Amino acid sequence: MPLRSEIEPARFTLREVSDEILRPVEAPPSMRFLLGLAFSLLCVAIGVAAWGRQLYIGMGVSGLAWPVMWAMYITCFVFWIGIAHSGTLISAILYLFRAKFRPSFSRASEAMTIFAIATAGLFPILHLGRAWRFYWVFPYPNERRIWVNFRSPLVLDIFAISTYLTVSLIFWYLGMVPDFAELRDRALGWRRTLYGVLSLGWVGSLRQKAPFLKLYILLAGLATPLVLSVHTMVSWDFALSLLPGWHEEIFPPYFVAGAIFSGLAMVLTLVIPLRHYFHFENHITMDHLEALAKLIILTSSIVAYSYASEYFTAWYSGDTYERTAYFLRAFGHYWKPFWIMSVCNVLVPLLFFFRRVRRSLVGLLVVSILVNIGMFLERLVIIVTTLAYSFDPGSWGLWHLTWVEVGIVIGSFGWFMTLFLLFVQFAPSLPIAEVKRDVLEARDMVETLTAANLLPGETVHAG
């Protein structure tokens, strides 16, 4: 028997689908949108001012001081890369597995990926101090006659992240081409020209669709292992060092699971308001949101297992430095972020075992925001505590947050939200062609079930 969510789309006409999804794009920007955009831009301005001060005065204003030379900026870098992780993964894996709830999240999550990488990419540059020399990490013929060190995980990061950005951008943009074509046909004036260029002359003919379907499945297949490789390489930034608390084999799967976990939570955080303000309740149903909540339970359990495994390994190894590092992580100067992280990432997602929480928009939103906070603090705890308490107590030192760092973090969230708001205003937030395909498939299913006398009243609920 099919799920209710699988046959529900049958009640829509294809024109209704187009009208509903394109309404926010075709309507003039609302006051709420403009206020949201103004607030995001204000946050960006705060970030720019803070960065300007750092450039003018020097890195000393950032709170970075020996031995903690990686702190808030690298935390933000890993956090945003983690957020970026889940978007393409959700879209690509759900496409490969033909998941029915994919269209509800794919477009927003792909956009989230692009904007999160665009945000993450700023942080290594901010962290450099002399930001104008960031291009030195690329292998290019130069007057110094030297090449980059290909054995360094920092260089591997450059290749992994730039490839991930490029492939995600191709996957996202080409997926939108059929929708841009529909917008082109409906638009007038400068919008018609804009969408005409973006749609590349797409008309939805068989000649175009045959390679398009092949392209899409190939890109999904290429993107999936790429996603896993990116956060693996980010984890090596830490795991390939010898510091206690970082030098662990578990880091790659632990980081990948954590990234998917935080990305799923961010998708929920973005999609729930999107669904509410644009009235997408018909296309992003509670069943779809519930499916995402179940995935969060799974990834949370992997993350919880990783935390436990880290502590067990430190204890079982008998290594004094490892044991001390993990003891101080929980009971040292930074005990508050550690315990908030543990509660948010391990205990709070357990609320999703209750169906009432899984099917409540407030419950989903609150849990997803808490998971995001927890995952941000997780990166902070991993980075700062290890550097603050490395081998020799004589070399220990603490890091203190400064307003410049706070300003730059606020700026990064503002930058991300600005890009996301512009996206939902100028591009369809749901893949129209795929939603229509689901409508047609649902109609076929209803016909079959009606012929077999299985409708109405015998549909099985997703829960």
Next chain:
Amino acid sequence: MPADRFVGVCASFEDQKLWRAATFAAQASGQAIEAYGPVADEQTMRLLRPHSTQNPVRLWTLLGGIFGGTIAFCMTIWMSRNWPLVVGGKPIVSWPPFICICFEMTVLYASFACMGSFLAYARLPHLTLPAAYRPEFAVDHFGLFVACAPIEAEHWQRQLIEQGAQWVWLIENQPRGRLALPTF
């Protein structure tokens, strides 16, 4: 309508199944056709383009991947030898970490080749739209263009209406190249 500009007949269907059947019949009769629709579903593709599984996009993607991986290995080995810095006692050509760069560039070039071959085989970007295309084909109707001689037009009009088409109209190429030739 000038006979020298006449290219065929186009029909618009509301029902996907009738459109599929009409398209299949027109294709079976040996006419050059083009079909338009708002969704890209694999069922239609299997019926109307049974050979689409042999699509050259796959081959180009493979070739792109092989090229990217080879270039990556060559680049890392050459650059390491060109500036032979010993790091941590490792050999100059430490190929295990180079595999990571090789993997990334394999995926990158495979994606570029995939996109490039898609654009080439789909004949995109295209500045003009086919004369047979109607905006409704992107929304809720399914279009079928059958290329035929002017003398066959009446036959095809009648046949398409019998097969469930809502509207049928004659297609001519527009003068001065404002609209492109219908794609077959």
